[in-house]
Amino acid sequence: MLPLTHELGxxxxxxxxxxxxxxxxxxxxxxxxxxxxxxxAAAMQLAKSLKQPxxxxxxxxxxxxxxxxxxxxxxxxxxxxxxxxxxDGWLKDNxxxxxxxxxxxxxxxxxxxxxxxxxxxxxxxxxxRSTIIGDAIKRVLRAVGYTVIADNHLGDWGTQFGKLIVAHxxxxxxxxxxHSPVQELLRLYIMFTEQEKAQKIxxxxxxxxxxxxDDDDAPPLLQEARAELVKLQQGDKExxxxxxxxxxxxxxxxxxxxxxxxxxxxxxxxxxxxxxKLANTVQLLLDKGLAEESEGAIVVRFDKARDGEAMAPLIxxxxxxxxxxxxxxxxxxxxxxxxxxASRVIIVTDDRQQLHFRQFFAACRQLGVRxxxxxxxxxxxxxxxxxxxxxxxxxxxxxxxxDEAERRAAVVARECNSELTDSxxxxxxxxxxxxxxxxxxxxxxxxxxxxFTWDKALSLTGNTAPYLQYAYARIQSLMKKAAAAGVVxxxxxxxxxxxxxxxxxxxxFDDVVExxxxxxxxxxxxxxxxxxxxxxSTFWSELSVxxxxxxxxxxxxxxxxxxxxxxxxxxxxxxxxxxxxx
RNA sequence: GCGCUCGUAGCUCAGCUGGAUAGAGUAUCGGCCUUCGAAGCCGGGUGUCGUAGGUUCGAAUCCUACCGAGCGCGCCA
Numbered sequence: 001m002l003p004l005t006h007e008l009g010x011x012x013x014x015x016x017x018x019x020x021x022x023x024x025x026x027x028x029x030x031x032x033x034x035x036x037x038x039x040x041a042a043a044m045q046l047a048k049s050l051k052q053p054x055x056x057x058x059x060x061x062x063x064x065x066x067x068x069x070x071x072x073x074x075x076x077x078x079x080x081x082x083x084x085x086x087x088d089g090w091l092k093d094n095x096x097x098x099x100x101x102x103x104x105x106x107x108x109x110x111x112x113x114x115x116x117x118x119x120x121x122x123x124x125x126x127x128x129r130s131t132i133i134g135d136a137i138k139r140v141l142r143a144v145g146y147t148v149i150a151d152n153h154l155g156d157w158g159t160q161f162g163k164l165i166v167a168h169x170x171x172x173x174x175x176x177x178x179h180s181p182v183q184e185l186l187r188l189y190i191m192f193t194e195q196e197k198a199q200k201i202x203x204x205x206x207x208x209x210x211x212x213x214d215d216d217d218a219p220p221l222l223q224e225a226r227a228e229l230v231k232l233q234q235g236d237k238e239x240x241x242x243x244x245x246x247x248x249x250x251x252x253x254x255x256x257x258x259x260x261x262x263x264x265x266x267x268x269x270x271x272x273x274x275x276x277k278l279a280n281t282v283q284l285l286l287d288k289g290l291a292e293e294s295e296g297a298i299v300v301r302f303d304k305a306r307d308g309e310a311m312a313p314l315i316x317x318x319x320x321x322x323x324x325x326x327x328x329x330x331x332x333x334x335x336x337x338x339x340x341x342a343s344r345v346i347i348v349t350d351d352r353q354q355l356h357f358r359q360f361f362a363a364c365r366q367l368g369v370r371x372x373x374x375x376x377x378x379x380x381x382x383x384x385x386x387x388x389x390x391x392x393x394x395x396x397x398x399x400x401x402x403d404e405a406e407r408r409a410a411v412v413a414r415e416c417n418s419e420l421t422d423s424x425x426x427x428x429x430x431x432x433x434x435x436x437x438x439x440x441x442x443x444x445x446x447x448x449x450x451x452f453t454w455d456k457a458l459s460l461t462g463n464t465a466p467y468l469q470y471a472y473a474r475i476q477s478l479m480k481k482a483a484a485a486g487v488v489x490x491x492x493x494x495x496x497x498x499x500x501x502x503x504x505x506x507x508x509f510d511d512v513v514e515x516x517x518x519x520x521x522x523x524x525x526x527x528x529x530x531x532x533x534x535x536x537s538t539f540w541s542e543l544s545v546x547x548x549x550x551x552x553x554x555x556x557x558x559x560x561x562x563x564x565x566x567x568x569x570x571x572x573x574x575x576x577x578x579x580x581x582x
Numbered sequence: 583g584c585g586c587u588c589g590u591a592g593c594u595c596a597g598c599u600g601g602a603u604a605g606a607g608u609a610u611c612g613g614c615c616u617u618c619g620a621a622g623c624c625g626g627g628u629g630u631c632g633u634a635g636g637u638u639c640g641a642a643u644c645c646u647a648c649c650g651a652g653c654g655c656g657c658c659a
Contacts, residue, residue: 048638157659350653379587416620447588466621474618527596
């Protein structure tokens with residue numbers, strides 16, 4: 001529908017510009033409407049600035065729009081709404097355009113940073129949102145022509161490695177490590193935290209204030225960890241080897257999850273990749289007079305006049321000379337802009353980091369970065385019992401979630417369709433189960449906290465992926481029967497209200513995809529696909545295809561086919577698969 | 583204290599770059615499988631859109647204040 005609404009908007013704007021002698025290009029928006037096929041509210045919006053009654057503008061619009069071949073009639077309603085009714089013939093002839101997407105991203109490169117799990121920790125249910133939302137945005141951007149670099153910005157550097165190295169030396173259980181290494185690393189990390197806490201209590205320090213003040217009276221364990229970290233940073237062979245092992249075993253586990261989720265990246269540039277660029281980054285900030293020394297540290301300050309808002313300063317170098325993740329992020333942004341020539345950089349994380357992103361984006365802007373920098377954030381996930389915490393160990397592993405999702409979907413498949421073979425049941429469980437989990441996260445735009453429950457995360461009825469997959473499977477079944485009966489898709493003949501509604505929705509596909517590409521909000525695509533599937537379900541139960549009069553069969557079959565095509569491409573853009581039978 | 587994200591039906595959420603009577607799912611109740619797949623379809627009821635002001639022809643949507651929730655705020659990431 002995009003070409004049409006776009007064209008009509010242009011025509012309307014042209015007509016108004018001519019009538020009133022003012023350039024109104026781009027000021028006339030055409031939207032879908034409940035009262036008609038399309039509506040235009042421009043008459044009221046522009047009335048004041050043109051010093052004309054809305055009605056006079058509406059008259060001009062009504063005439064101009066009515067001339068378009070797609071338009072059957074136009075009228076004015078209420079205070080100046082322009083209603084547009086489209087011609088049935090035009091809709092029937094043009095429904096085939098539904099699948100074509102305008103290539104709005106051609107020639108532009110986008111770097112999208114998502115998933116970004118921490119090395120040496122298992123992925124748990126809170127990691128899934130960044131992973132899935134990021135991957136969907138990647139697919140959508142690619143579909144509209146962008147060159148997309150998907151980057152997994154691994155948490156593979158930082159103070160936790162000092163702790164892990166110490167814990168690994170002291171308490172490693174070799175057989176456990178051989179069997180499930182990341183689980184063992186997690187155990188070591190938790191053990192370290194507990195022992196450190198015990199030492200703090202023993203020497204009479206407050207357990208909570210993990211301010212980790214400077215010094216000498218820090219618990220011995222922590223002092224050891226710091227020493228190991230310094231050795232690691234200085235390139236100590238043994239520590240570097242250990243660190244690499246941690247990364248290897250973690251990546252192997254992450255890959256297993258990504259493969260199950262059908263998620264992929266073009267590059268994996270973790271925090272450590274930017275290590276050798278950090279000193280230069282700080283120097284650059286200093287040279288440009290953007291950073292200054294403060295209490296021994298080096299900070300970037302922000303003010304309202306220059307940065308649009310007053311924010312706390314961002315520390316880019318600690319007084320001990322160490323760098324922080326803000327430094328890494330700035331270095332990362334510079335790299336992405338220079339090396340990839342990115343015109344957009346999108347980073348997907350939870351909403352707790354908003355301040356950090358505003359700070360580091362502002363610092364980048366001060367450095368002259370013109371690229372559009374977008375922080376796509378979502379609400380934190382928690383359990384009914386409380387916040388998910390690695391240290392507390394109250395994790396629900398991502399793999400456990402996926403296992404359970406597949407199991408539940410397989411049970412339902414067995415119950416609902418007795419024709420499926422055992423291996424098909426497993427396959428259906430896989431595609432439907434994973435689809436349900438993904439859709440559950442993709443379909444909500446909420447930035448509020450999400451409390452995890454199995455039943456919500458694994459629901460299989462209503463507005464869920466299985467509902468869409470089911471509509472698709474029924475269409476494929478119909479297509480097979482049609483082929484066997486020698487019916488082939490053809491021109492639309494009948495045009496019952498149900499069919500007309502379906503055509504209007506099919507034609508809106510490109511509009512929705514473009515919107516998602518521009519706003520990075522995949523849930524709009526979920527909403528759309530659900531609406532489409534619901535309208536198809538109504539069509540399916542109300543009207544016959546193969547049992548209808550011979551002359552209307554090809555057209556109805558074509559509608560079904562197009563619906564199936566849009567459903568499968570739409571789901572593919574979300575990273576969700578479809579099945580011929582389920 | 584300052585800031586961020588929110589507050590819409592019993593529950594989970596759309597709608598928020600202002601547009602016509604505020605929508606889905608779920609739950610609940612009642613219909614629909616000898617006719618292309620019932621993980622489905624059809625029908626019934628529910629709202630101080632947190633509260634109070636303001637801007638406007640028009641506000642769930644924009645602005646201000648307040649109430650409530652979660653999160654964040656210089657040497658962790």
